[in-house]
Structures are given as C-alpha cells and as structure tokens.
Amino acid sequence: LRIKTYGSYTKLSSSHLAGRTVISIDLLRSGTSMTWALVNGATKVIPTADAAEAVSIASRMGGCVLGGERGGVKISGFDLGNSPFEYNKEAVSGKSVVVSTTNGTGAICGTEGAANVLLGCMLNCTAVARRAVELGNDVIIMCAGTDGDISADDLYAAGAIAETIIRLSDGDARACDMTLVACMVYKSWKNDQRELSVTHHCAKLIHLGFEKDVEFCLRRDITDIVPEYRNGVLGI
Numbered sequence: 001l002r003i004k005t006y007g008s009y010t011k012l013s014s015s016h017l018a019g020r021t022v023i024s025i026d027l028l029r030s031g032t033s034m035t036w037a038l039v040n041g042a043t044k045v046i047p048t049a050d051a052a053e054a055v056s057i058a059s060r061m062g063g064c065v066l067g068g069e070r071g072g073v074k075i076s077g078f079d080l081g082n083s084p085f086e087y088n089k090e091a092v093s094g095k096s097v098v099v100s101t102t103n104g105t106g107a108i109c110g111t112e113g114a115a116n117v118l119l120g121c122m123l124n125c126t127a128v129a130r131r132a133v134e135l136g137n138d139v140i141i142m143c144a145g146t147d148g149d150i151s152a153d154d155l156y157a158a159g160a161i162a163e164t165i166i167r168l169s170d171g172d173a174r175a176c177d178m179t180l181v182a183c184m185v186y187k188s189w190k191n192d193q194r195e196l197s198v199t200h201h202c203a204k205l206i207h208l209g210f211e212k213d214v215e216f217c218l219r220r221d222i223t224d225i226v227p228e229y230r231n232g233v234l235g236i
Ligand code: MLT
Pocket: 026, 028, 029, 030, 031, 069, 071, 072, 073, 082, 101, 102, 103, 104, 105, 205
C-alpha cells in the first residue's frame, strides 16, 4: 500500500484519484467540525465550495442547518460558523447540515473519481487509518491547505494518520517523501502542541479568539466515527 501526501488539494486532479482511498484533511477547522457534527448525530453533512450554493441547497431541502465561514468568521445569515463547539447535539442531532468554508469544503468537493473518500482529523486519527488499511487501496492524504499553500497544521494531522497507517499495515506501507515530512512534523510537535501556535492558520485562529477550537481540534482519538463522502454527501 502506497501513501502519497499532497500539501494542498489544488495540486491534485481526478486522474490521481482513480482506484485510491483519499483521506481529506482540514484540521483547523472544517474537517474537525464536520466530523463532530456527525458524531453529534447529524444525519448528513453536505459540503459546498460556494456559499451561495450552500444557501440554495439549504433552502431547497428546508429544515436543515446552514454553517460556514469566510476569513474564520461566520457567514452573515448562516446558522452556525465553523467552530466545532457549534456543531453540538442540540444544534445538529437528527438534522442535515450544509456547510461552506474557505478551503476545507472545496477540497472534499474536488475528490470525484476516487474509490473512497474519508474525512480524517485528529479526533478520528486511528479510526480513519484503520479504515484506510482495511480498504487496501493505495492512499492519498489530501490536505486542504490554505489558499493553495501548505498549512502545517494539516501536515501535522497527515503525519499522525500516515504514521498510524504505517504501523497498522505491518511493513506493507510505502511512504512518499511528503508523507515522510508529514510524519516528521507530527513527531516533532506531538509532545508539545503549543509549538503549533506559531503556524499561520493556528496563529490566525488564536488572534480571532478561537484558542479553545484549536485545542479541541488537536485532541486525538476521541471518536471511531469515519465520515465517508459519496455522491456529494458526507455520512457514516
Ligand atoms: C477552511 O475551510 O479554510 C477552514 O476550516 C477555516 C477555519 O478555520 O474556519
């Protein structure tokens, strides 16, 4: 099983994805928030790149929760922003959720053509790695990144997941150079996550007052739920 990591989803086209398991990562924060919505009983999550499209899907469906951000801040008129704490049981249980965020939702929407698309974050690190090993296909770890650039927080989660896949696949995994770099990032920061606060997106969120969100997004293995993206919908 080969593990190839991309620092930004914009580097990928559908020809890379055929027959592969894609693990889509946007650690801060949309991947974590969408996972948390499903943990808290949302019936499905529909990610969209475009905010206007999210509004039109939500009004067509009716009765759903509309969430998302631009620049880290809740989109005006939406029910929820992009803090995982907003996607609690009270807000999302038994409901469909439509979400549009700056980078993370667009990343997932571009995965058409992959054999399977899983949503990975620190909250479900071991569970998503186990699922990828079970599926048995080559793995693409696709980081959302920030505006086409690498985001070190995504690389941190990619490293945690890649290291776990390597451990679970009994010597059968072959990591590309970017995967090795991601594993090094994870190894060097895992024992002192405060070091992550110097990274671009983390610093921005802390500046906006979302320090608790960052702490939450870095919690490891608190759920076994692995969201899977099929036909435009994330579900479990
Ligand atoms: C994104 O999709 O770019 C992020 O989730 C932004 C954020 O942290 O709100």
